[in-house]
Amino acid sequence: MRELEYLRPDSAAAAVAAVADRPGARFLGGGTNLVDHLKLGVASPELLVDISRLPLTDVEAYDGPDGSWLRIGTNVRNSDLAAHPVVRSRFPAVARALLAGASGQLRNQATTGGNLLQRTRCVYFQDVTTPCNKRDPGSGCSALEGYGRYNAILGASPECVTTHPSDLAVALTAMDAVVVVLGPEGERRVPIEELYRLPGDRPELDTVLAPSDLVTAVELPSAAANEHATYTKVRDRASFAFALVSVAASLDLAGGVVQDVRLAWGGVAHKPWRARRAEAALRDRPFDEDALRAAIDEELADATTTDQTASKVPMVRNATTMTLLRLAEEAAR
């Protein structure tokens, strides 16, 4: 861990300016991923700009021209967000995803923005003695022919086959969340699907954000579908483990016909994977298990697997089927 300067600015704008001014600067939030990386040598900033005490901790509803939204400050801790009454009642998939992640202690520390910007847990990314294009562009991808149980099956490139580790991001992707970003040029709103990238030939970039872009809030649109939603996580251990695959889903049925369906997968790609092909195949049609499986297979048509990831295809197919069937049962009740 190289020697570090430390700053604790008193406003978001000052924090952004401080990082923009210094190429080796990084924001420090809850620290659960960055401190990990400092010790591993995966990250070696010269300056940490601590934003963890900025008062970006409100969870509040507001009405905008395009409907009503829930705005979540970036410093809201994962445990507090999951326990928030509005999130529990109106965005259950968000609460479920948060609660499926990490441990009680980590959820007390990790922030909303930090959760979204956490980096892959690929074992090679975290081991600085091995090649990794994400950590060290151009060095090669060790995961391609190495340990690959958590590798991507959709949207990977020969440069990088890793997956995004966040559970929350998967739920937010299904919910059409918007990320509020403060940059040196001012504030902008980025739909979460546009936040994350596929690796392509620039796997070192997880998102479209610049280093001095600070996520200040996440906004969730109110929608009937978002209330009939849940999150399923498949993992080795029953708790405290990253997803092999995960499913965030919402379903709005009327008379057995799909009015609205939102589907996002975790553990399958470099970013949370919005299954829009499957959604399109289901929308406005009668809902049944055969149609469901066919729609999912359409989404999985481009999946590429290895010996180590082959089981992810049936796993995500089954988990998605199970999740949507349950939502349909709940809706019928």
Add this chain to the structure above:
Amino acid sequence: MDAQLSLTVDGTVHSLTVDTRTTLLDALRERLGVISPKKGCDHGQCGSCTVLLDGRRHLTCLALAVAYDGAEIVTADGLAADGLHPVQQAFLDQDGYQCGYCTPGQVCSAVGMLDELKEGHPSHVTEDLVGEIEPSEVEVRERMSGNLCRCGAYPGILAAVCEAARG
């Protein structure tokens, strides 16, 4: 780079100068000689370093000390300042440990977790997100899963936490 900070640990206020790279765990163990929080993995993967920080259970390994200026920390040692905490007594009664290395973290985690339950925080295994939450065995197991015990004392830990929860 060094930084000045103040920490209250088990009721004692400490002013200290730390390297900005120093974790809260190393500040406690190496600078202040507070050995109750243990270093099992140093990466937030085992829970041995858990303390109560400003009243909540918190890992000290994934925390830079400099960012916690002014924090109030209670360790398992501090919980026993006036005799063993009921959770600690329950660990003894139920043999909720063997080697003892994860134990101070388990104890702090249990104390923090029981408060979270009282406040009605849901967990991964809570079926009804908006209803009342029962402090069942299933809930306790899930909520304590951030604290690994390689001796496999989980059944004893579960019994201890349930005993303490009953009061």
Add this chain to the structure above:
Amino acid sequence: MTEQATRPVEARAIGSHHDRVDGPEKVTGRAAYAVEHGEADGVIDPLHVWLVQSTVAKGRVTRVDSAASLAHPGVVAVLDHTNAPRLDDTDNGELAILQDDRVGFRGQIVALVLAETPEAAREGAALVAVGYDQEPHEAELRVDNATYRPDQVNPAMETDTDEGDVDAALASADVVVDQDYRTAYEHNNPLEPHATLAWWGQEGDREVLSMFDSTQGVHGVVQALAPMLGLQPEQVRVRAPYVGGGFGSKGEAHSHVMAAALAARTTHGRPVKLAVTRQQMFALTGYRTATISHVRLGAAADGTLVAIEHAVQEQTSVVREFAEQTAAPTRMMYAAPNRRTSHRLARLDVAVPSWMRAPGEMPGMFAHEVAMDELAVACGVDPIVLRERNEPDIDPESGKPFHQRRLVECLHRGADRFGWEDRPPEPRTTADGDWWVGTGVASATYPAMRSPGNAARVLALGKGRYAVSIGAVDIGTGARTVLTQIAADALDVSPAAIDLAIADTRLPAASVAGGSSGTSSWGTAIVAAAQRFRADHGPSPDAGVETTASAADNPAEEEFAFHSFGAVFAEARVNRWTGEVRVPRLLGVYSVGRVINPMTAHSQLVGGLVMGLSAALFETSYRDARFGHVVTQDLATYHVASHADVLDVDAEWLEESDQVFTPAGGRGIGEIGIVGTAAAVANAAFHATGTRVRSIPITAGELLD
């Protein structure tokens, strides 16, 4: 020192509840583990040592550039093979670090950084630039390269055995099971990482090396290090008052202990602290080899075995040989006239494997007990009946009668408690909601062992109090408590009258806390000393009189085969959508001689079951053969069972006492809990789903519909 033949001890404190004597220290965190000792123990202003590890698996170090490291604020020194203190003896390839430029495995120690703070030490290590002349390496265990036949297998057993005509018996058997079973590389991962605090000083005209070490055996550390350092044993003092688990990985000194000793030798008396990181443990502190077991069972139609063959392939390190005795339990477990076992190793350019809880029995009984389940299915015989039908009259291996072989009683007791009677014989017949449900059983066994090299001292303190001392180590087993109980009964006083001292090489010698032999070996030495003390000094001794004694060999060991036995029952649930496996019930019933302390014994047996469950479902160290090291090298990627995975796990034992084996009646309990457990889970997963998985860990992907 006196050698004393022991008499059985009348159990009063033994066998009854006794609180752990170190409980309050542990639940408050006041107990000081190795590198937590400070000024109160004479450890003042220590330096911090960080290990620099090789990034190639084989070759030579051509260059160690320390300039940037030494320039980093706080870095005091960098030691490498060119400037580290020389050792007198380098035969132990694991411990002889920094003596030459050879690299034998990826992750080997190639330099040490000493610094004023842990932060400076860590960064100092990152700044050491090491150049290598890399050579091609072999780091993958395969069927085609595991061909080396070791002279013996751990601890000193025959490599191969062959009795009767296995091939002919198999050719004429009614039923044959012929399958390969695999177990994964596993790392012990005690929660306290290995750590050593060391300093050199003078006592009179002699140099003395003092250490606090996280070890399962303080005397063993001295025996390993002293000759290499050119010291007499008395010149090394090792203490280990609290040890945060070991599970075999702290059974022998690993290279970091030597690193601490060498680093401290250069600091002119200033102590050094060396705490191995969790990641470094995956290369430096031992692990269990992966195993491939080729098992062939031949049986009559009713399941009576006519032939048992267990051919093992596994690996060792070129740096130091360790041959796991995987087929050893197969030699004595069941009766069959024709039996053959063998062990073949791949000698790889990899980290040094070592003991991990029940070496041999754990992987071997996984293979054998899953094969037995397959035989039961093939013969249409209940798995418990099958095991009863193959009970040997005498130990098939040694020809001696077993002393207390109560496997069948364990099976029956467990079956009653588990509700085995209601089990449908066919697999994939029970579903509960989204889950397929099944149950499975497996046998467990572990040899009873008493280690040589133990002595104890009894000193009268006056007023009916006694100081009892032995250099044993309590790694969490409860040794501190149970030895107090044994000492009390041996002296015929209350446990409160005993001041027990352990874990210091200044105390009488003790063997390692391993092989489930600790309580048997140390306890018997204490009984010997106590009985000799009473013989010499009577019931009311003057304060200050003392006796040191060791126990005479047990002649009964020539006469009988001493083993413990058990039966493990598991319920497995497999999610029909996701393939996830959960184990809601796990029960072990054991015959282990007398249980000295029911509370600590229960915890130890349950702990073994939990570790077996963990091995069954989660544990695997993925070695990337291209690089040569384990890449799942932390507790997020090497999963051990978490709280949520451990549901109804329980252990019980048959009431018995084996005072032919030890005067206190116990046979040892540390390891048997892990034996057979993974097989019981695998057999239950088969019964739930109808899918037979022959390797552990069993993961969701293998059981997907």
